[in-house]
Amino acid sequence: MVASITKRDWEEYMAIGRVPLSVREPVLQSWQRSASSGITSLKSAPKLGESELVAHRQEARRLRLGARAALQKAGYLLNHTGNMLLLCSNSGVVLDVAGDEVTQARGRENHLHVGGRWSESSIGTNAIGTAIHLRRPIQVNSVEHYCEEIHRWNCAATPITDPADGRLLGIVDISWPNDVEQANAAALSATLALQIEADLGRHHAMEREKLMERLQMRRRRLGSDPVLVLDRSAREVFASEDFRRLYDGNEALNFLRACIPNLMGQAPEDIAEALSGSLPGADLEVIAEGEDAIGVMLSLPRRRPVPVSHGAELDKIGRIGAVTFELCRQARRLAGTHIPILIEGETGTGKTFLAQAIHRAAARPPGSFEMLDCSTLTTRALREDLARETRRSAMLEQLAESGGALCLDRPGSLPPEAQKLLLSLLEQVSARACNGIKLLSLSSTPLYDAMQGGRFRGDLYYRLAGARLIIPPLRMRRQEIIPSLRMVAERHARTTGKRELRFTSGALSLLEAYHWPGNLLEMSNLVAMLDALSPSGLIDEKNLPAEMRRRSERREEHTLRGSEKAEILEAIEFADGNLTEAARRLGIARSTLYLKLDSYGIARTRKS
Numbered sequence: 198m199v200a201s202i203t204k205r206d207w208e209e210y211m212a213i214g215r216v217p218l219s220v221r222e223p224v225l226q227s228w229q230r231s232a233s234s235g236i237t238s239l240k241s242a243p244k245l246g247e248s249e250l251v252a253h254r255q256e257a258r259r260l261r262l263g264a265r266a267a268l269q270k271a272g273y274l275l276n277h278t279g280n281m282l283l284l285c286s287n288s289g290v291v292l293d294v295a296g297d298e299v300t301q302a303r304g305r306e307n308h309l310h311v312g313g314r315w316s317e318s319s320i321g322t323n324a325i326g327t328a329i330h331l332r333r334p335i336q337v338n339s340v341e342h343y344c345e346e347i348h349r350w351n352c353a354a355t356p357i358t359d360p361a362d363g364r365l366l367g368i369v370d371i372s373w374p375n376d377v378e379q380a381n382a383a384a385l386s387a388t389l390a391l392q393i394e395a396d397l398g399r400h401h402a403m404e405r406e407k408l409m410e411r412l413q414m415r416r417r418r419l420g421s422d423p424v425l426v427l428d429r430s431a432r433e434v435f436a437s438e439d440f441r442r443l444y445d446g447n448e449a450l451n452f453l454r455a456c457i458p459n460l461m462g463q464a465p466e467d468i469a470e471a472l473s474g475s476l477p478g479a480d481l482e483v484i485a486e487g488e489d490a491i492g493v494m495l496s497l498p499r500r501r502p503v504p505v506s507h508g509a510e511l512d513k514i515g516r517i518g519a520v521t522f523e524l525c526r527q528a529r530r531l532a533g534t535h536i537p538i539l540i541e542g543e544t545g546t547g548k549t550f551l552a553q554a555i556h557r558a559a560a561r562p563p564g565s566f567e568m569l570d571c572s573t574l575t576t577r578a579l580r581e582d583l584a585r586e587t588r589r590s591a592m593l594e595q596l597a598e599s600g601g602a603l604c605l606d607r608p609g610s611l612p613p614e615a616q617k618l619l620l621s622l623l624e625q626v627s628a629r630a631c632n633g634i635k636l637l638s639l640s641s642t643p644l645y646d647a648m649q650g651g652r653f654r655g656d657l658y659y660r661l662a663g664a665r666l667i668i669p670p671l672r673m674r675r676q677e678i679i680p681s682l683r684m685v686a687e688r689h690a691r692t693t694g695k696r697e698l699r700f701t702s703g704a705l706s707l708l709e710a711y712h713w714p715g716n717l718l719e720m721s722n723l724v725a726m727l728d729a730l731s732p733s734g735l736i737d738e739k740n741l742p743a744e745m746r747r748r749s750e751r752r753e754e755h756t757l758r759g760s761e762k763a764e765i766l767e768a769i770e771f772a773d774g775n776l777t778e779a780a781r782r783l784g785i786a787r788s789t790l791y792l793k794l795d796s797y798g799i800a801r802t803r804k805s
């Protein structure tokens with residue numbers, strides 16, 4: 198008996214009737230705790246169910262990864278020695294076992310094996326549970342175990358602490374039965390714990406390097422916003438001077454840092470969700486390596502807008518998919534000619550964007566690009582333009598002389614008298630200027646149909662539509678939806694100087710199935726809205742507007758085949774049964790359209 202044990206303690210334990218005479222003080226204190234937790238003599242430790250164990254192992258995956266090499270090597274060396282090696286979580290659950298196989302089989306009988314829970318409160322005094330309680334190494338020999346059934350075991354356990362922040366990560370334990378000689382177990386378990394901690398330290402240093410790499414990449418793209426990068430323990434990896442100045446002693450930041458270490462085992466999107474909005478005004482990005490979060494980046498975006506007229510180049514636009522690639526290829530060829538181009542497409546398909554790209558591809562350096570919204574042109578104003586030197590006719594002449602471009606938006610909205618006057622004005626200006634104007638027109642309804650129906654003058658039509666480019670609606674080129682989204686999100690990030698939105702696979706599949714009546718305009722609005730509302734920048738299904746989440750209600754229409762068939766019928770309808778025209782609208786070859794008609798069982802008895 199050790200001096201510090203009082204007579205009263207002794208009497209208490211004698212009352213239990215099982216205290217060994219040679220008991221050491223830490224063991225006796227552990228017995229005291231075990232007795233007060235009401236533990237009765239158990240044959241084996243409680244065992245976790247399959248799914249509980251999977252979750253437990255998942256949560257401790259960093260520890261398991263850090264211990265893998267040590268466990269493999271020592272486990273191999275301990276085979277046929279009667280010793281086994283256990284890696285346990287910080288709540289005493291056995292995560293992995295290695296070493297002597299016969300001993301492992303005996304361990305199973307007491308659940309001294311994977312899934313067994315060896316905390317003190319589960320099975321009383323034992324090296325694993327008692328080391329967790331004491332936060333230091335301990336060896337517990339046979340009768341020192343609180344439960345009699347465990348007396349056949351000897352165990353030496355050492356805590357493993359996180360080299361980043363000193364938190365208890367788990368326990369490494371050597372166990373052997375009474376009939377096996379073992380003198381060095383305590384030293385071996387301490388050495389293994391040191392090796393595991395060294396390996397964890399190396400992983401941690403690599404993670405910090407990765408966080409710095411991500412920061413460099415972000416800075417290349419977005420410049421030098423005030424930024425703070427924290428590792429998984431919320432320790433600073435990098436902080437810019439301005440961030441430090443702005444947030445020194447900030448309570449919200451301190452609270453956020455306190456939350457980070459406890460969240461790190463979770464999925465990156467769950468961490469982002471949990472931390473969202475915790476630092477108002479800052480963008481928060483959870484940095485992950487594969488599925489594991491390794492840190493958090495906080496930045497304060499400086500607004501550095503790029504002029505809106507600065508769109509992408511034709512080559513870049515063409516990268517989103519085969520249909521747009523072909524369209525841009527034609528556009529590039531036409532850009533180098535004086536042929537007037539009519540661009541048609543539903544609202545928001547990117548007609549203006551394409552017209553600007555054509556203009557930039559046409560002239561180096563490009564002259565000016567003037568948009569003329571025909572829906573605002575009145576007959577009176579056009580008459581004045583024709584009759585005398587108005588501001589607009591001066592502008593048109595200047596454009597013509599300098600090789601600039603005139604882009605007529607919605608010419609189909611002009612009343613008949615105004616159409617005639619516009620034609621005269623265009624002819625007058627071209628006749629006087631040597632270079633001529635690069636003429637582009639945009640229409641969201643088929644202008645040819647309007648001409649056929651007598652609503653648009655034929656002479657003006659042919660003056661505008663030397664060549665036609667038709668941008669199919671997004672829903673007719675579903676494979677281009679996700680690349681378009683990425684392009685729009687990337688452009689939004691660049692023009693606002695903010696972080697780029699990321700989407701979960703669930704959100705992407707809903708967006709891909711959505712029918713996008715407002716095309717790229719709707720997509721641009723969506724990206725701006727999500728960016729404004731999402732503190733984390735990670736977009737999940739539930740962040741999307743209701744109409745985009747309603748996929749299941751219109752399943753048939755939203756299967757790829759279902760929607761493609763509907764689009765084909767719609768295009769044929771639009772083209773008044775003319776299959777060549779329908780194929781053009783769909784952005785596919787006529788032969789491809791025939792194949793699709795056959796596959797959907799649609800009769801080919803249409804005009805060609």
Ligand SMILES: Nc1ncnc2c1ncn2[C@@H]1O[C@H](COP(=O)(O)OP(=O)(O)OP(=O)(O)O)[C@@H](O)[C@H]1O
Pocket residue numbers: 509514542543544545546547548549550551639641684685688717718721
């Ligand atoms: N290739 C693209 N990449 C990124 N954003 C694009 C692209 N094309 C268009 N956008 C964006 O989509 C939105 C709609 O484009 P745009 O104004 O060119 O469409 P539109 O067909 O001219 O529309 P409307 O018929 O309503 O005038 C704009 O915000 C534009 O910046």
